[in-house]
Amino acid sequence: MHVQLKRGSLGRLRTPLLCVPLHEGESVRQGALAELDKACGGQISAATRAGDFTGKLWSQVTLYNSKPAGPRRIQLLGVGKAGSIDLERMRQAAARAVAKAVELHAREVSILFPRNSTYDDGHVAQALAEGSVLGEYRFDKYRTEKENHSELEKVSLIAVERVDRSAAAGGVEDGEILADVVRKTRDMVNAPANELTPTEMAARAAKSAREFGYRCRILERRDMERQSMAGMLAVSAGSDQPPKFIVLEYEGAGRRAPRYVFVGKGLTFDAGGICIKPAPKMDEMKGDMGGGAAVIGALEAAARLELPARVVGLVPCSENLLGGSAYRPGDILSMANGTTVMIENTDAEGRLILADALLYAQRYKPQAIVDLATLTGAALIALGQVATAVLGTDRQLVHDLKKAGERSFERLWELPLWEEFDELIRSPIADIKNSGGKHGGTITAAAFLKHFVKDTPWAHLDIAGTSYLDKAEGYRPQGGTGVGVRLLIEYLRGQIEYESDADADVE
Numbered sequence: 001m002h003v004q005l006k007r008g009s010l011g012r013l014r015t016p017l018l019c020v021p022l023h024e025g026e027s028v029r030q031g032a033l034a035e036l037d038k039a040c041g042g043q044i045s046a047a048t049r050a051g052d053f054t055g056k057l058w059s060q061v062t063l064y065n066s067k068p069a070g071p072r073r074i075q076l077l078g079v080g081k082a083g084s085i086d087l088e089r090m091r092q093a094a095a096r097a098v099a100k101a102v103e104l105h106a107r108e109v110s111i112l113f114p115r116n117s118t119y120d121d122g123h124v125a126q127a128l129a130e131g132s133v134l135g136e137y138r139f140d141k142y143r144t145e146k147e148n149h150s151e152l153e154k155v156s157l158i159a160v161e162r163v164d165r166s167a168a169a170g171g172v173e174d175g176e177i178l179a180d181v182v183r184k185t186r187d188m189v190n191a192p193a194n195e196l197t198p199t200e201m202a203a204r205a206a207k208s209a210r211e212f213g214y215r216c217r218i219l220e221r222r223d224m225e226r227q228s229m230a231g232m233l234a235v236s237a238g239s240d241q242p243p244k245f246i247v248l249e250y251e252g253a254g255r256r257a258p259r260y261v262f263v264g265k266g267l268t269f270d271a272g273g274i275c276i277k278p279a280p281k282m283d284e285m286k287g288d289m290g291g292g293a294a295v296i297g298a299l300e301a302a303a304r305l306e307l308p309a310r311v312v313g314l315v316p317c318s319e320n321l322l323g324g325s326a327y328r329p330g331d332i333l334s335m336a337n338g339t340t341v342m343i344e345n346t347d348a349e350g351r352l353i354l355a356d357a358l359l360y361a362q363r364y365k366p367q368a369i370v371d372l373a374t375l376t377g378a379a380l381i382a383l384g385q386v387a388t389a390v391l392g393t394d395r396q397l398v399h400d401l402k403k404a405g406e407r408s409f410e411r412l413w414e415l416p417l418w419e420e421f422d423e424l425i426r427s428p429i430a431d432i433k434n435s436g437g438k439h440g441g442t443i444t445a446a447a448f449l450k451h452f453v454k455d456t457p458w459a460h461l462d463i464a465g466t467s468y469l470d471k472a473e474g475y476r477p478q479g480g481t482g483v484g485v486r487l488l489i490e491y492l493r494g495q496i497e498y499e500s501d502a503d504a505d506v507e
């Protein structure tokens with residue numbers, strides 16, 4: 001599916017469906033809307049006059065145009081009170097237009113570029129493109145009968161008023177790239193574990209790197225042995241699938257530019273190991289690589305957007321199963337930095353492989369390390385499926401990430417990383433243990449990770465609640481959401497802007 005920007009008069013527009021976003025009390029008697037109303041024989045003003053359409057948030061009516069000119073159908077879409085429209089609402093509106101078009105089996109949908117004085121046209125266009133392309137996503141690869149299949153080929157954004165065309169065209173392009181990457185990320189999360197093994201995940205990352213011109217290296221088990229990656233070796237021991245440690249490097253800026261390292265948990269299936277999980281919903285643990293998929297996506301997006309930045313992506317990939325050589329509760333691991341870890345629960349495996357990756361990250365001497373992981377069920381208990389938990393050692397980093405969260409609407413909520421929580425992961429026979437019990441589970445997991453980052457500014461994002469949805473909501477489908485990709489790109493954009501401002505100050 002493709003998004004394009006089009007200029008034109010609504011009264012002469014030939015399209016199977018035109019979506020007109022309208023806020024409460026918005027007049028349809030002036031300008032382009034009056035012309036459209038006239039072209040369709042006054043149906044729009046009739047609908048508002050009858051009170052059938054008021055602009056109330058997400059209310060909609062579909063009108064059929066019997067006149068020869070103009071769109072065949074018009075979807076009036078309520079976007080709520082005037083002044084309350086923001087970029088997220090624009091994403092949501094575009095997704096609703098696309099949903100209608102898919103329902104109608106239309107090949108094209110047109111969306112009226114909304115009037116607004118708060119956001120620049122580039123950001124509006126990006127939001128509309130994101131909402132359209134993400135809203136059209138469905139994972140129906142394994143359905144032999146594709147009943148609700150999308151036949152949509154084209155989304156046209158119709159600019160009738162003063163729209164900054166070059167900014168809007170740039171926004172469309174960025175939005176399409178981001179949404180395409182998020183869809184690939186969702187595909188990885190939704191792929192069953194018999195398709196997406198660590199080997200397959202590494203292959204997809206390598207293919208992306210080849211296609212979009214960034215570096216990819218895959219560390220094998222023997223490399224992990226050499227590097228003393230005790231977490232990876234222990235967690236993967238119970239599976240016949242070989243573990244893979246993916247290293248991605250995107251060099252979009254010169255050697256003196258700061259480096260950012262993103263780390264993503266890549267558990268292609270988490271049965272819990274010897275401390276096996278209960279059967280209900282265990283199938284969803286095929287999605288325990290959501291953080292890793294988001295990191296691969298962020299690297300691909302950075303490359304395709306040609307961001308002037310240096311970014312490294314590290315994705316430790318493994319299964320957590322229960323074979324004859326599986327690691328056990330009571331085992332003690334010696335990590336690469338010398339820390340000894342007592343295994344209290346084999347289901348707390350994510351932090352073990354992340355520890356290896358966080359230690360590896362430090363060789364890059366990065367400006368900041370950000371890890372993303374479906375790490376704890378406790379994150380779901382605390383924040384539901386609405387917000388990602390953020391914890392970190394650096395105020396500025398957490399602040400910048402939260403800001404990126406607001407902009408991308410992949411919102412973050414901070415939990416405290418106070419030292420009182422360190423007590424909960426102390427072990428009498430090793431330095432630490434891998435489980436802090438059921439109190440403050442998201443925090444004790446982060447307290448564990450903190451042992452492996454030393455002084456580098458670091459933040460941890462627990463996406464257990466936001467990576468996989470029980471129920472579709474707007475442009476987020478049931479299942480894998482691809483959360484993290486747009487957030488990380490927004491974060492990088494913020495850093496780039498800040499660095500260039502700082503450079504300008506020096507000059």
Ligand code: BES
Pocket residue numbers: 270272288345347348349350374375376377378380434435436437441464465
């Ligand atoms: N992958 C799970 C966390 C998870 C749970 C993600 C539900 C998404 C939805 C993780 O490996 C895990 O099992 N964590 C344990 C940790 C505990 C044993 C300390 C948990 O949260 O119960």
Ligand code: MN
Pocket residue numbers: 270272346347348349350
């Ligand atoms: Mn687990």
Ligand code: ZN
Pocket residue numbers: 267270288347349350374375
């Ligand atoms: Zn897990």
